[in-house]
Amino acid sequence: GENVEQHPSTLSVQEGDSAVIKCTYSDSASNYFPWYKQELGKGPQLIIDIRSNVGEKKDQRIAVTLNKTAKHFSLHITETQPEDSAVYFCAAIGGNEKLTFGTGTRLTIIP
Amino acid sequence: DTGVSQNPRHKITKRGQNVTFRCDPISEHNRLYWYRQTLGQGPEFLTYFQNEAQLEKSRLLSDRFSAERPKGSFSTLEIQRTEQGDSAMYLCASSERLSRWIEQFFGPGTRLTVL
Numbered sequence: 461g462e463n464v465e466q467h468p469s470t471l472s473v474q475e476g477d478s479a480v481i482k483c484t485y486s487d488s489a490s491n492y493f494p495w496y497k498q499e500l501g502k503g504p505q506l507i508i509d510i511r512s513n514v515g516e517k518k519d520q521r522i523a524v525t526l527n528k529t530a531k532h533f534s535l536h537i538t539e540t541q542p543e544d545s546a547v548y549f550c551a552a553i554g555g556n557e558k559l560t561f562g563t564g565t566r567l568t569i570i571p
Numbered sequence: 572d573t574g575v576s577q578n579p580r581h582k583i584t585k586r587g588q589n590v591t592f593r594c595d596p597i598s599e600h601n602r603l604y605w606y607r608q609t610l611g612q613g614p615e616f617l618t619y620f621q622n623e624a625q626l627e628k629s630r631l632l633s634d635r636f637s638a639e640r641p642k643g644s645f646s647t648l649e650i651q652r653t654e655q656g657d658s659a660m661y662l663c664a665s666s667e668r669l670s671r672w673i674e675q676f677f678g679p680g681t682r683l684t685v686l
Contacts, residue, residue, distance in 0.1 A: 466613075492673060503575075503662055503677035504614065549613050553673060558627070559604075559664075561613030 462487040462554045466562025473540055474570050481565045483550035484532045490554040493526060493533045498547045498564075508535070537567075545569045573597060575678035577663050583684045584653055591649045592681045596665030603646050604675060605638055606662040607631065614662050614677075620646060621668070653685045 463486040473479045485493075491512040496504035510517045510524045510533065517524050521540075526533040537544055550562040576595045584590050596603045601622050606614035617636070618628045622643035632638075635653075640646040650657055660682050664675040 494674065496677070501679075501682075503577075503679045506674060506676060509674065551613070557673060558616045558619070559606075559614075559675060560616070564611070564613050 462490060462552055462558075462560040464550060464552050464560050464562045466550050466565060468565060469563065470566045470568070472568045472570055475540055475542060477540055479535075479537045479540055479544070479567055481535045481548055481550065481567075482532060483534070483552075483562050484530075485552045485554075485560075486531065487552070487554035488531065490552040492553040493524070494551050494553075494559070495522075495524060495535050496549045496551065496561075498549065504549060540569045542569050542571055575663055575665050575676055577661075577678040577681050579681055580679060581682050581684075583686065585686050586653055586655060588653055589649065589651045590653060590683065591647055592661055592663075592683075594646045594648070594663030594665075594678060596645070596663070597667075597676060600665035600667045600676075601643065602666045602668055602673070602675075603640055604664040604666070605646070605648050606664065606677075608660040608662055608680070609658075617648075650683075653683075655685045658683055658685045 466483045494509035497507045498504045521538045523536045547564045551559045578593045604619040605617040608614040620640040635651045638648045660680045662680045664677045666673045666675045
């Protein structure tokens with residue numbers, strides 16, 4: 461089955477700086493890669509996704525890149541704000557049509 | 572509110588008791604998923620439904636767990652004879668299967684504590 465690895469597990473950045481989270485996946489059949497933000501006591505919230513037919517997608521301060529050859533994808537958050545502090549999960553859907561999640565990155569924005 | 576809803580939000584029970592959780596998906600979504608999330612980990616897939624049909628169950632879903640989705644609308648997840656290891660956040664998600672892309676939207680979860 462699919463295996464998704466995520467790094468780093470914790471990340472602290474100064475407010476206004478950029479944050480980058482990286483993930484790798486194992487199943488070459490995976491074709492959809494969402495990113496979720498989870499705040500304490502809440503369910504994961506879909507913030508951006510990328511499909512295997514594109515290499516990059518941007519939505520305001522958030523961007524995601526995908527390298528299918530290397531089987532890795534990354535989340536980039538620019539001009540970070542205190543409300544960006546949360547746990548971020550990458551995930552992948554492969555041939556089995558099930559989401560497999562990474563282990564999460566706890567992002568802390570330092571005011 | 573047109574998002575995924577789950578009830579109850581919190582459940583504390585004693586070991587050996589049965590518990591049941593409910594999930595109401597986004598109304599036009601025909602797929603419904605159950606995940607389990609333990610502290611510090613990402614959600615892990617348990618099972619999913621396409622309309623009322625349960626299509627797949629994870630090996631994580633022991634015989635004590637059962638899920639239903641009558642009439643393809645809401646779903647229930649029952650855990651019989653709860654054990655302390657069942658303590659976790661149980662998450663429900665729904666999606667509308669369009670072509671190859673399956674965006675899943677999560678509810679707030681039900682946090683289960685087994686004493």
